[in-house]
Amino acid sequence: MWPYLLVAPTVLGAALLLGYPLVRNLVISFQHFGMGELIRGGAIGAGFGNYQEVLKDPEFWRVVRRTLLWTLVNVVLILGLG
Incomplete structure (x- = not known):
């Protein structure tokens, strides 16, 4: 169990560093998203x-x-x- 506890922070950090941008870009890809929405937010859905x-x-x-x-x-x- 001890080796897994030692590796856990690295695995968690890598998952966050890779996972968050991946999920965020996937969400953005289904929206009408431009510079204005980047600054003020509120993008509308585009579906596929x-x-x-x-x-x-x-x-x-x-x-x-x-x-x-x-x-x-x-x-x-x-x-x-x-």
Whole structure:
């Protein structure tokens, strides 16, 4: 039990440092959120509208393809060059 008590503060700190921003960004992603809402608060809900807008954008899909190609090339080169 003692080792778990020694590790607990680090695990708790890491969970807070990683978990809070993740949850906060997830909440913001479902809102109409801009600079004004950042300063004064009171953002209104957008539902899945933000995600629908991004998924309809052709630039998003160009970036996804470019990222996948970049990843594939890097993996092949790293495995090939060992």
